Amino acid sequence: xxxxYLWDRSGPEDPEIARLERTLGMLRAQDPPAPLRLPERLxxxxxxxxxxxxxxxxxxxxxxxxxxxxxRALPGLGRRFVLPFAVAATLALAVATLYLSVNPxxxxxxxxxxxxxxxxxVSSQAMREPTGRLPxxxxxxxxxxxxxxxxxxxxxxxxxxxxxxxxxxSTRPGDYRLRLExxxxxxxxxxxxxxxxxxxxxxxxxxxxxxxxLSVDERGDSELRxxxxxxxxxxxxxxxxxxxxxxxxxxxSGAMCLAKPGAGPRTGPGTPFMEDVSDGFxxxxxxxxxxxxxxxxxxxxxxVLVESRPADVITLWHLLARMADPNASERAYRDRLFDRxxxxxxxxxxxxxxxxxxxxxxMLDRWWDSSRLGPRRSGAR
Amino acid sequence: xxxxxxxxxxxxxxxDDLVQDVFLLAMERLDTLREAGAFRGWLATIARxxxxxxxxxxxxxxxxxxxxxxxxxxxxxxxxxxxxxxxxTLPEAYRETLILRLVEGFTGPEIAAQTGLTExxxxxxxxxxxxxxxERLEQQAPARARAxxxxxxxxxxxxxxxxxxKDERS
Numbered sequence: 001x002x003x004x005y006l007w008d009r010s011g012p013e014d015p016e017i018a019r020l021e022r023t024l025g026m027l028r029a030q031d032p033p034a035p036l037r038l039p040e041r042l043x044x045x046x047x048x049x050x051x052x053x054x055x056x057x058x059x060x061x062x063x064x065x066x067x068x069x070x071x072r073a074l075p076g077l078g079r080r081f082v083l084p085f086a087v088a089a090t091l092a093l094a095v096a097t098l099y100l101s102v103n104p105x106x107x108x109x110x111x112x113x114x115x116x117x118x119x120x121x122v123s124s125q126a127m128r129e130p131t132g133r134l135p136x137x138x139x140x141x142x143x144x145x146x147x148x149x150x151x152x153x154x155x156x157x158x159x160x161x162x163x164x165x166x167x168x169x170s171t172r173p174g175d176y177r178l179r180l181e182x183x184x185x186x187x188x189x190x191x192x193x194x195x196x197x198x199x200x201x202x203x204x205x206x207x208x209x210x211x212x213x214l215s216v217d218e219r220g221d222s223e224l225r226x227x228x229x230x231x232x233x234x235x236x237x238x239x240x241x242x243x244x245x246x247x248x249x250x251x252x253s254g255a256m257c258l259a260k261p262g263a264g265p266r267t268g269p270g271t272p273f274m275e276d277v278s279d280g281f282x283x284x285x286x287x288x289x290x291x292x293x294x295x296x297x298x299x300x301x302x303x304v305l306v307e308s309r310p311a312d313v314i315t316l317w318h319l320l321a322r323m324a325d326p327n328a329s330e331r332a333y334r335d336r337l338f339d340r341x342x343x344x345x346x347x348x349x350x351x352x353x354x355x356x357x358x359x360x361x362x363m364l365d366r367w368w369d370s371s372r373l374g375p376r377r378s379g380a381r
Numbered sequence: 382x383x384x385x386x387x388x389x390x391x392x393x394x395x396x397d398d399l400v401q402d403v404f405l406l407a408m409e410r411l412d413t414l415r416e417a418g419a420f421r422g423w424l425a426t427i428a429r430x431x432x433x434x435x436x437x438x439x440x441x442x443x444x445x446x447x448x449x450x451x452x453x454x455x456x457x458x459x460x461x462x463x464x465x466x467x468x469x470t471l472p473e474a475y476r477e478t479l480i481l482r483l484v485e486g487f488t489g490p491e492i493a494a495q496t497g498l499t500e501x502x503x504x505x506x507x508x509x510x511x512x513x514x515x516e517r518l519e520q521q522a523p524a525r526a527r528a529x530x531x532x533x534x535x536x537x538x539x540x541x542x543x544x545x546x547k548d549e550r551s
Contacts, residue, residue: 003508006482006508006511007507009488026457029384029385124419125419141499141502201472220509
């Protein structure tokens with residue numbers, strides 16, 4: 001079914017969306033509350049709500065300035081209460097104004113953002129100045145001509161490419177977090193591993209001391225290319241609970257990794273591979289990671305086993321790690337993957353074929369660490 | 382629109398008060414608005430910040446009060462609460478857009494105009510948010526059906542017990 005009904009209610013009605021509209025519609029904003037009527041002698045506040053009304057703001061429920069024609073209010077109170085009430089109200093308004101001018105929302109963590117090209121939009125407003133602030137919870141959008149740079153606390157920066165949408169999710173020390181909803185960004189991070197994260201619809205990229213490019217296409221598929229250091233790619237937390245438990249993908253400099261959104265098998269981060277592998281090798285991995293079962297899958301395993309080189313040990317290790325519980329037809333491939341990986345990176349004595357066949361994740365990690373395939377994995381799970 | 386922005390973040394019972402707060406804040410800070418055309422996006426930003434501030438200070442409260450202004454049945458209210466709870470578990474980018482579409486009744490182009498987001502972003506958020514919402518509704522469908530059956534059984538037993546008491550008295 002097309003998204004026309006979801007977008008603007010054109011096209012055939014989508015029954016599920018229509019039902020949600022009916023059900024959730026009961027939570028819709030009700031009529032504005034009755035205006036708060038101010039006492040006859042309340043001093044003029046000087047506020048000018050009329051400045052807001054031309055752009056279509058609904059009433060705020062407070063009638064402040066309508067010339068001398070204020071409605072008579074508080075009819076149940078005697079005139080002796082009016083003056084104390086007015087004084088108290090004025091004092092309260094003054095205190096509130098002072099508080100708001102000093103600290104309108106409490107501390108608002110934000111990062112500096114700079115305009116590199118064109119006119120990015122920050123917090124839904126065109127960015128006119130060369131630099132500005134991006135508060136937590138807000139978004140940067142770039143069109144086909146715009147680029148922007150976000151300074152990530154004191155640990156690096158992120159360049160946002162054209163046609164992108166990036167949100168700032170967290171600035172807590174140890175949990176610096178952006179979300180890339182669409183488009184692409186390039187990150188350069190100089191910080192201890194595990195502090196900087198970029199969420200996408202399909203994965204979470206965690207910096208392990210690195211530079212990388214991350215992109216998200218219109219389907220939400222993600223592509224990671226690491227140009228320096230290491231990046232881990234894991235499932236988003238909200239998709240992990242209902243998905244097979246697999247170790248995160250560790251992607252090294254010169255390597256790539258794809259990810260597909262969704263929960264369940266054949267989604268999430270795929271197997272990392274070196275950028276210089278053949279197109280056929282890449283296609284075979286795509287079938288293994290995201291394709292259906294069947295003959296194509298068998299052919300894909302064959303291709304990877306035959307074409308893999310010493311430089312592809314990371315690919316072989318990840319494939320082996322994801323075959324902890326293979327079906328009968330794939331058990332043979334697990335044994336051949338073991339042999340192929342062992343030929344390029346001999347396992348330590350404490351790692352046995354039987355242990356790997358039994359899905360012993362500790363053995364897999366020891367193999368990774370002893371062969372110095374990348375950052376230590378033992379204890380990382 | 383402000384109602385939807387807040388509902389994406391704070392308990393239903395707090396939304397109306399916060400709508401008032403947002404407009405009062407907007408009046409106080411009107412001099413910080415540089416472009417009249419950006420007013421709605423600016424207002425949405427104030428609402429998001431106010432919601433964040435509210436959550437930081439106030440503990441989470443019960444989601445839907447019994448006096449929900451609606452003529453709908455308890456079952457409908459329960460379903461609305463369940464759907465809202467699921468939407469709240471979605472990534473933030475989808476949450477607000479879906480609530481503006483499904484609760485407040487705006488179309489995609491209207492959401493873009495109201496929030497200041499580009500139509501491209503709104504379209505992506507709607508499409509991906511709805512996809513995830515469908516998946517999670519599907520996952521929870523068996524549990525919801527079981528809860529509905531149990532509720533029906535309970536109601537039926539309560540009705541039968543009531544009739545039994547009447548019969549005994551008569």
